[in-house]
Amino acid sequence: MRSDANIAGPMADPVPGPRTEPGDTSAGGVAPRGDAARETPPPMDDTPIGRAAQQAVEAMNRAGEGLPRPAQTRIMVVANQKGGVGKTTTTVNLAASLALHGGRVLVVDLDPQGNASTALGVDHHAEVPSIYDVLVESKPLSEVVQPVPDVEGLFCAPATIDLAGAEIELVSLVARESRLQRAIEAYEQPLDYILIDCPPSLGLLTVNALVAGAEVLIPIQCEYYALEGLGQLLRNVELVRGHLNPRLHVSTIILTMYDGRTRLASQVAEEVRGHFGKEVLRTNIPRSVRISEAPSYGQTVLTYDPGSSGSLSYLEAAREIALRDPHVEQAQQAQQQLQAQQVQQTQQVQAQEVRPGQQVPVQQGQTPQTQAPQAPAQQPQAEAQAQQYGSMAEGTQ
Numbered sequence: 001m002r003s004d005a006n007i008a009g010p011m012a013d014p015v016p017g018p019r020t021e022p023g024d025t026s027a028g029g030v031a032p033r034g035d036a037a038r039e040t041p042p043p044m045d046d047t048p049i050g051r052a053a054q055q056a057v058e059a060m061n062r063a064g065e066g067l068p069r070p071a072q073t074r075i076m077v078v079a080n081q082k083g084g085v086g087k088t089t090t091t092v093n094l095a096a097s098l099a100l101h102g103g104r105v106l107v108v109d110l111d112p113q114g115n116a117s118t119a120l121g122v123d124h125h126a127e128v129p130s131i132y133d134v135l136v137e138s139k140p141l142s143e144v145v146q147p148v149p150d151v152e153g154l155f156c157a158p159a160t161i162d163l164a165g166a167e168i169e170l171v172s173l174v175a176r177e178s179r180l181q182r183a184i185e186a187y188e189q190p191l192d193y194i195l196i197d198c199p200p201s202l203g204l205l206t207v208n209a210l211v212a213g214a215e216v217l218i219p220i221q222c223e224y225y226a227l228e229g230l231g232q233l234l235r236n237v238e239l240v241r242g243h244l245n246p247r248l249h250v251s252t253i254i255l256t257m258y259d260g261r262t263r264l265a266s267q268v269a270e271e272v273r274g275h276f277g278k279e280v281l282r283t284n285i286p287r288s289v290r291i292s293e294a295p296s297y298g299q300t301v302l303t304y305d306p307g308s309s310g311s312l313s314y315l316e317a318a319r320e321i322a323l324r325d326p327h328v329e330q331a332q333q334a335q336q337q338l339q340a341q342q343v344q345q346t347q348q349v350q351a352q353e354v355r356p357g358q359q360v361p362v363q364q365g366q367t368p369q370t371q372a373p374q375a376p377a378q379q380p381q382a383e384a385q386a387q388q389y390g391s392m393a394e395g396t397q
């Protein structure tokens with residue numbers, strides 16, 4: 001598995017912000033709409049919907065700012081053993097958003113229901129090579145991955161109904177917990193992100209995902225009992241971290257189906273933020289009819305209705321995730337330190353130039369000396385590290 005992605009070019013020209021939509025409860029407004037978005041659009045290349053999706057991304061990327069590209073492939077496990085909290089919806093829409101932002105993204109559908117495969121418009125009837133073959137038959141991942149129609153840079157390893165038997169079949173296999181990890185490690189294609197959509201259980205399929213990934217992304221539905229059952233998931237994450245995968249950590253919590261009109265939603269959001277703190281994304285995903293309609297057209301909301309509030313909120317959530325990359329944060333800190341050092345050096349050199357031959361002010365613990373202006377220090381390691389992380393926009397078009 002490599003991470004030298006083929007990345008899209010810089011974004012430009014912002015477009016107007018989110019609009020409200022029928023059933024969008026985030027802002028309470030209703031805007032008139034035509035029927036065009038209800039039809040399945042052709043590929044994104046040069047269609048009105050394709051252009052609208054691109055414009056939505058450009059708006060999110062604030063006119064050419066671009067997004068940082070991860071230094072290594074980020075493998076995110078989308079898990080919550082509760083059903084219906086928005087795991088699949090979040091997986092496919094975040095994946096599409098990251099791809100539209102210019103990344104190369106693979107969705108691994110690990111739920112026997114195959115909802116992620118359906119939503120991405122990827123063929124997953126019984127005979128299609130699938131993630132079952134990878135886990136149980138040791139087929140290379142590259143033989144089952146399919147490109148997602150309509151979204152460049154987005155790929156899917158589909159799930160078929162066969163996967164329903166995998167929980168049992170895996171029990172007797174060698175290295176039953178790490179079969180997905182091995183398959184991903186052997187995957188040669190460059191990727192920026194792998195998002196794994198887990199089933200609503202904590203069995204061997206979810207354990208395989210937790211062993212393969214480094215980050216756990218937990219969607220939480222803004223409803224009563226939102227945090228119930230999460231303790232069990234967090235204990236499993238701890239167990240896997242302790243015994244099988246020391247890199248594993250909960251990196252991201254995303255609040256889904258947020259209804260801004262209700263007090264319950266804001267109370268749940270407050271409770272979740274109080275409990276998890278900085279892991280919770282600032283962007284909440286609104287409850288939106290467009291989001292729930294999109295899968296029946298084999299699409300994500302990003303292509304189904306690019307300008308809808310659901311689409312724009314997933315784009316913004318993806319942007320937050322891209323900017324939260326621990327490597328990017330380290331690089332940003334390193335860059336800030338470097339700039340501070342350079343300012344300090346420049347000030348010292350200027351002080352010496354103003355009074356050549358005069359004694360340099362003595363800092364505590366230093367011997368007083370007369371100095372000629374110094375050449376700037378060699379490029380520190382921090383700068384070299386910071387430069388590694390160009391923006392996504394700097395890659396190939």
Ligand SMILES: Nc1ncnc2c1ncn2[C@@H]1O[C@H](COP(=O)(O)OP(=O)(O)O)[C@@H](O)[C@H]1O
Pocket residue numbers: 082083084085086087088089090115200256257258285286287288289291292293310
């Ligand atoms: N933000 C949202 N607004 C409206 N409906 C949503 C939203 N997110 C998910 N849904 C709907 O809720 C249901 C459950 O979502 P899903 O992603 O399948 O959950 P999970 O994968 O956790 O079981 C689906 O019918 C989906 O369309």
Ligand SMILES: [Mg+2]
Pocket residue numbers: 087088089111115198199
């Ligand atoms: Mg699901």
